[in-house]
Amino acid sequence: MxxxxxxxxxxxxxxxxxxxxxxxxxxxxxxxxxxxxxxxxxxxxxxxxxxxxxxxxxxxxxxxxxxxxxxxxxxxxxxxxxxxxxxxxxxxxxxxxxAVPDDRLRLIYTCCHPALATEAQIALTLRTLGGLTTDEIARAFLTSPVTMAQRLVRAKSKIRDAGIPYEVPEASQLPERTGAVMAVVYLIFNEGYAATAGDAWIRRDLCREAIRLGRLVAELTGDPEARGLVALMLLHDARRDARTDARWSPMPCAVGPARTACRPRSRRSTPRRPAPRTPTGGRSPRCSTSSPGGSRRRSSRSIAPSRSRCGRAPRPACR
Amino acid sequence: MQYLLLIYESEKNWDAMSEAERNKIFTEYMTFTNDIKTSGHLRAGDALQPTRTATTVRVRDGKASTTDGPFAETREQLGGYYLIEAKDLDEATRIAARIPSARYGSIEVRPIMTFS
Known part of the structure; x- marks a missing residue:
């Protein structure tokens, strides 16, 4: 056993x-x-x-x-x-x-190749990196397993027949291609954050998967933008329990109980790396976005560190 | 792998250009063609006469019909092509992006099917 x-x-x-x-x-x-x-x-x-x-x-x-x-x-x-x-x-x-650098990196860039349609990029990423079954992906996007299977087959045959390389892109293309990867991760998160279809307003499984993929991209690329994206997703996700009431109806921010809103997902929620900087030394846009100015209802534990990393003094945002 | 780069652009735009502008683009095409010939990527390439010279042939119920022009009016027309040899799609798209018309029209990149 x-x-x-x-x-x-x-x-x-x-x-x-x-x-x-x-x-x-x-x-x-x-x-x-x-x-x-x-x-x-x-x-x-x-x-x-x-x-x-x-x-x-x-x-x-x-x-x-x-x-x-x-x-x-x-x-x-x-x-x-x-x-x-x-x-x-x-x-x-x-x-x-x-004995080669992590092959998952090649896999991410290939799955999110701009020559593939966005839906195909998302499906392929969830299938290969997320390990979701075709049925699970079909359920997540409320389409039939047959349609999803066809989408995956088409994407895989395009990779093979059009000669989409299984490689990490060359340096000159890297920022753009990493941007495309992050766009896919964020689309997955967004679909979970405010589902466009289905009964549930928040699809936690998709949010969780996006955060997991985001962490993987951040870990493998070391890209400050990717770390900013993870911080941004964690920040939104920290409020997941406060966004709906007991009957799953959306609840405005001002009404939500601060205590529910202030529960970080885990201690790992907070980025522990040095201040994210873009390659040119500037402040990462996503890092700035994910360090909000003063929403009192957000988690002090998940926000304060990212704030200080963007050059502001850490200050508890809620009590 | 071999790829066919299909060049689509608006014939109207081309007609509206001044002689000097056309010459400039023509020179750019000469340079580009020479460059990919030297680098070993070029297999073939041609410019096409405008669509007003085109004829469409169809066979229906065993009977051939010949009509004037392309079937549908589209915003951009096929104006020429390059057949190239490239390592993979990324190399092919990088070459496609260097075609002068990519700045005005669009380039369709199609892998050549191989039968084995």
């Missing part, structure tokens, strides 16, 4: 990274990589209880996924030359496969 829990934990922690690396290894074939990663986790469930959990679970999973992909490619004769080579069987070979 302990192993099952351990595998589940590894799955939650490593799934996106293993997938991102496998997509690189399969030269951007999303479908093949997804299948191979699924097979790798199935192999883990079959083998780890008997053999024990490997020291480097991610390396193990990537190696197995790669071998599964190679097998699948060998079956597809015409694609044989995409991935050449013998199976990876030892730990050194597995280590070599994962």
């Amino acid at each position: 302990q192993t099952a829990a351990a595998i589940e934990a590894v799955f939650r922690r490593e799934r996106a990274r293993v997938l991102a690396t496998t997509i690189r290894i399969t030269h951007g074939d999303f479908d093949l990589a997804e299948e191979a990663v699924q097979d790798a986790f199935a192999a883990a469930i079959a083998r780890w209880p008997g053999e024990g959990t490997p020291d480097e679970p991610r390396g193990w999973l990537v190696a197995v996924a790669r071998n599964k992909a190679v097998d699948a490619i060998r079956r597809r004769v015409k694609l044989r030359d995409i991935v050449a080579g013998e199976p990876v069987t030892d730990a050194a070979g597995a280590a070599e496969l994962v």
